[in-house]
Amino acid sequence: MTLKIPSEASASVANNRKRCSHVGCQNNIRYRGKCQQHCGRTCSHQECHAPINLRGLCSVHGGRNYCSHSGCSKRAVSKGLCRAHGGGSHCSYPACHNFAVKGGLCSAHGGVKRCSRPGCSKPAKSKGLCCAHGGFKRCSHSGCSKYAKRKGLCIRHGCDAARCSYSGCFKWAISKGVCGEHGGGSRCSQPGCSKMVRSKGLCCAHGGLERCSHPGCSKYAVLEGLCRPHGGGIRCSQQGCSNWAISKGLCIGHRGATNCSITDCFKRAKRVGLCCAHGGVKRCSHSGCSAPVRSKGLCCAHGGASRCSHSGCLNRVVSKGLCCAHGGGSHCSHPRCRKFVVSNHLCATHGGVSLGAAA
Numbered sequence: 001m002t003l004k005i006p007s008e009a010s011a012s013v014a015n016n017r018k019r020c021s022h023v024g025c026q027n028n029i030r031y032r033g034k035c036q037q038h039c040g041r042t043c044s045h046q047e048c049h050a051p052i053n054l055r056g057l058c059s060v061h062g063g064r065n066y067c068s069h070s071g072c073s074k075r076a077v078s079k080g081l082c083r084a085h086g087g088g089s090h091c092s093y094p095a096c097h098n099f100a101v102k103g104g105l106c107s108a109h110g111g112v113k114r115c116s117r118p119g120c121s122k123p124a125k126s127k128g129l130c131c132a133h134g135g136f137k138r139c140s141h142s143g144c145s146k147y148a149k150r151k152g153l154c155i156r157h158g159c160d161a162a163r164c165s166y167s168g169c170f171k172w173a174i175s176k177g178v179c180g181e182h183g184g185g186s187r188c189s190q191p192g193c194s195k196m197v198r199s200k201g202l203c204c205a206h207g208g209l210e211r212c213s214h215p216g217c218s219k220y221a222v223l224e225g226l227c228r229p230h231g232g233g234i235r236c237s238q239q240g241c242s243n244w245a246i247s248k249g250l251c252i253g254h255r256g257a258t259n260c261s262i263t264d265c266f267k268r269a270k271r272v273g274l275c276c277a278h279g280g281v282k283r284c285s286h287s288g289c290s291a292p293v294r295s296k297g298l299c300c301a302h303g304g305a306s307r308c309s310h311s312g313c314l315n316r317v318v319s320k321g322l323c324c325a326h327g328g329g330s331h332c333s334h335p336r337c338r339k340f341v342v343s344n345h346l347c348a349t350h351g352g353v354s355l356g357a358a359a
Contacts, residue, residue, distance in 0.1 A: 018033075020033070020034050020035035020038055021033045021034055022034055022035070022038040025038060039051075042058075043056070043057050043058035043061055043063065044056045044057060045057060045058070045061040048061060050150075064076075065080070067080070067081050067082035067084075067085055067087070068080040068081060069081060069082070069085040072084075072085060072186070073175055073176060074175075074186065083099055083199075083200075084186065084189075084197065084200065084201035085201075088100070089104070091104070091105050091106035091108075091109055091111070092104040092105060093105060093106070093109040095213075096108075096109060096225070097200075097210075098199075098210060099199075107123055108210075108221075108223070108224050108225050109224075109225075112124065113128065115128070115129050115130035115132075115133055115135070116128040116129060117129060117130070117133045119237065119249075120132075120133060120234070120249065121223065121224070121234065122234075131147065132249065136148075137152065139152070139153050139154035139157055140152040140153060141153060141154070141157040144157060145258075164177070164178050164179040164181075164182055164184070165177040165178055166178055166179070166182040169181070169182060180196050181296075185197065186201070188201070188202050188203035188205075188206055188208070189201040189202060190202060190203070190206040193205075193206060204220070205320060205321065209221075210225065212225070212226050212227035212230055212232065213225040213226060214226060214227070214230040217229075217230060219330070228244055228345060229333050229345050233245070234249070236249070236250050236251035236253075236254055237249040237250060238250060238251070238254045241253070241254060258273070259275075260273070260274055260275035260277075260278055260280070261273040261274060262274065262275070262278045265277075265278060276292060281293065282297070284297070284298050284299035284301075284302055284304065285297040285298060286298060286299070286302040289301075289302060300316060305317065306321070308321070308322050308323035308325075308326055308328070309321040309322060310322060310323070310326040313325070313326060324340055329341065330345070331347075332345070332346050332347035332349075332350055333345040333346060334346060334347070334350040337349070337350060
């Protein structure tokens with residue numbers, strides 16, 4: 001095998017490519033001596049000032065290529081197809097079926113740069129840092145610590161994201177102008193399954209999420225092809241603590257999650273900066289019921305939970321479409337223990353604690 005060494009002429013051409021005339025910008029020119037960002041051409045959609053991407057529109061308002069597969073509204077990756085229908089390429093790592101991100105490798109096998117912060121193995125977002133360590137801009141709204149989505153603002157504070165068009169629904173639209181509950185996004189390609197697609201055209205239960213590569217383990221992979229018990233997670237950075245980190249390199253017990261914004265409340269925030277007790281969860285829409293919503297706007301008692309798929313069983317589903325008695329749920333990772341997991345892959349007897357107790 002011979003290596004192709006670039007000639008001086010080709011190197012000179014690469015170095016002498018025309019750059020954007022904007023001060024300090026090294027991007028290639030796109031229009032009238034300037035790059036796409038600085039050419040002044042903005043989206044033709046009403047009141048939108050984002051740079052155009054295709055057909056006079058930005059990517060949010062239709063300036064992108066869509067999958068040519070019949071009935072698919074996903075964005076085309078290559079060959080006029082989305083990843084679910086054959087677009088894109090797979091990781092070159094042996095026995096890995098994830099999509100390649102860079103250099104023929106997926107993010108788990110080296111296709112992305114890792115955070116430069118010591119002890120952190122998360123993918124770098126920008127400036128060589130992951131989101132938790134400063135690699136992503138925060139919302140510029142006073143007192144808000146959420147990540148900025150567009151124009152320096154998060155979705156809640158006005159980045160022009162669209163709400164679901166379904167009457168009475170205030171969730172954010174995913175695609176087709178509606179949220180996932182009302183038809184937005186893609187559904188699992190498995191016959192009879194209406195769950196949201198995770199990857200490869202499948203939901204988590206039908207193979208849309210990578211499994212742990214450890215022999216005999218069927219748990220979902222968290223990091224680098226491994227589940228948490230087999231080394232795929234990050235431990236809390238607090239000295240002497242072996243719990244799993246939730247965010248910012250800390251576990252729940254060491255304030256790795258956002259606390260409720262109510263004064264003197266130290267419970268974990270669930271939604272809109274509030275814990276469950278202070279309004280951080282939606283309540284059941286059934287008349288006179290104040291229980292938390294499970295799904296479809298209803299609590300478990302009023303139809304908001306799925307039932308076990310085992311013939312004649314009316315118990316609630318835990319996982320895999322089954323209740324605990326028929327194979328749903330996971331067992332404690334402590335040797336010879338068959339109790340069900342509470343948290344951190346352990347039962348209550350062997351150290352698993354509920355979120356409420358940890359908070």
